[in-house]
Amino acid sequence: MRSLHELQASFAAGLLDSACDGVLTHLIPAQRMNTRDGLNVYRSNIFQNYRSALGDTYPVIQRLVGTDFFVQAVDAYIRATPSTSGDVHDYGEDFGEFLRTYPGAADLLYLTDMAKLEWAVHRSYHAADAATLDLAQLADIPEEALPALRFELHPSCRLVASPWPTLTIWRANQENADMQALIDLDSGGEQILVIRTDVEVELSSLPAGDYAALAALLSGAALGAAFDAAQTQDETFDLGAFLQHHVLNGTLANIHP
């Protein structure tokens, strides 16, 4: 008799690939159907579950490529990429990388970055809340202590940089968006901040200096190093304005003790 391990392995293989039908001989179908159709009920439940999850996470991708193409791509992704969590919200992180080489999608160069942006929005929504910093706390710090200062960014904060106008395309593909506007793909890249300090996830396009400074802070760098990183991108980078904006915005959630 086959062990539970063996039965589950062959059932899983049969679900994902209809050619792996060794499991069929171990099964008895519901009375009025054959075994293959019984397995199909499970297969379609599983694929439908992931299609629905990825459809929720990647609505703009779905809109850009159309539902039929999206479902085909998701089905291929499901076969190529195992879910590794019992929480289906964790599934689909590298869907963007998958699209980079998926036939038919590879020509749409911005899809991968769009998927990364949508994944960032998804994760930001489910991130923890945090108290926000008070500008007065910063004002109390002597100027000579500023370069060594480290910040905790808001837990919902995500940064996405793209050589394409990815945020502009994202906005044009939201419900109620004005679809009249034609987007010039060569209009330049965007460096995007994704953050949720209340109920809604907010997206904004950042100046190059701000993006470089936040990326440095996010990686654990001190404010002095973040300032240097920003200045290499933008000589006119204004640290005071940056701090004020991102404290008020909630991006800089806490000063590291």
Place this chain on the structure above:
Amino acid sequence: MRTQPYPDVATPSYAAPSSVGIGLRAPHYREILDTKPAVGWLEVHSENYFGDGPPLNVLEGLRQHYPVSLHGVGLSLGRADELDRTHLTRLKRLVHRIDPCFVSEHLSWGARADRHLNDLLPLPYTEEALQKVCAHITETQEFLGCRILVENVSSYLRWQHDAMPEWEFVSEVARRTGCGLLLDVNNIYVNAVNHGYDARLYLAAMPVEAVEEIHLAGFDEGAGCLIDTHGQRVAEPVWQLYREAIATLGPRPTLIEWDTALPALSVLLDEANMARNILEQEHALAA
């Protein structure tokens, strides 16, 4: 169920035997928050609140007004290998945040090795599977520090290896582990039709004292089988079976589940009223 101090919660963590709850789904958040409908309790899929952010905030807010039951779909109690400790840890955190009236999972498997299938797949009803699932239930109860309920699932296939009927497997799980049973009456009906047995035999085999909760939902007619979609009103033969279950078991907290093609909240409340009427009628008859 309390194992450590919980945040100050106004509503006790208890679902009365004759109370009817509904499944809480995101499209109904606003209306439930605004209107606070008179239902006995709310049940959610645990995994939908493993993250932080607005969903958990909504649930914690509603917990102030309702008992909440945590119903898991992703633990894979019947997996042949080891339980996922990360999953258990996330569940334990949620249990401590919500102080639930029930913590439940399914008598099925959905993961093996490094791959989750995120579904409720059928177990062979063998002594080997029984021992494995019982060990995992015990591990879960010890890890969480509370008793859990396990639910019978609907199925479209059975295993050639089955050494006992499903009802024997289900009642044996409760007997060996001390866990409670979440009896899904719709699943019993679906399986009885699909696999050709008498649903009343199944009901009669249930250990009365172990059944802590009942689920009701709607099925769809597939090609050659009934499919447990949770996308319809409860079917008339399932209501009938529910009446018989209540007559045998006595009143039990009962949940209306709806997952696909989610209708207006009023439809769920209407179904909950149907269940409440049956509970009251059966209670009056017994009195």
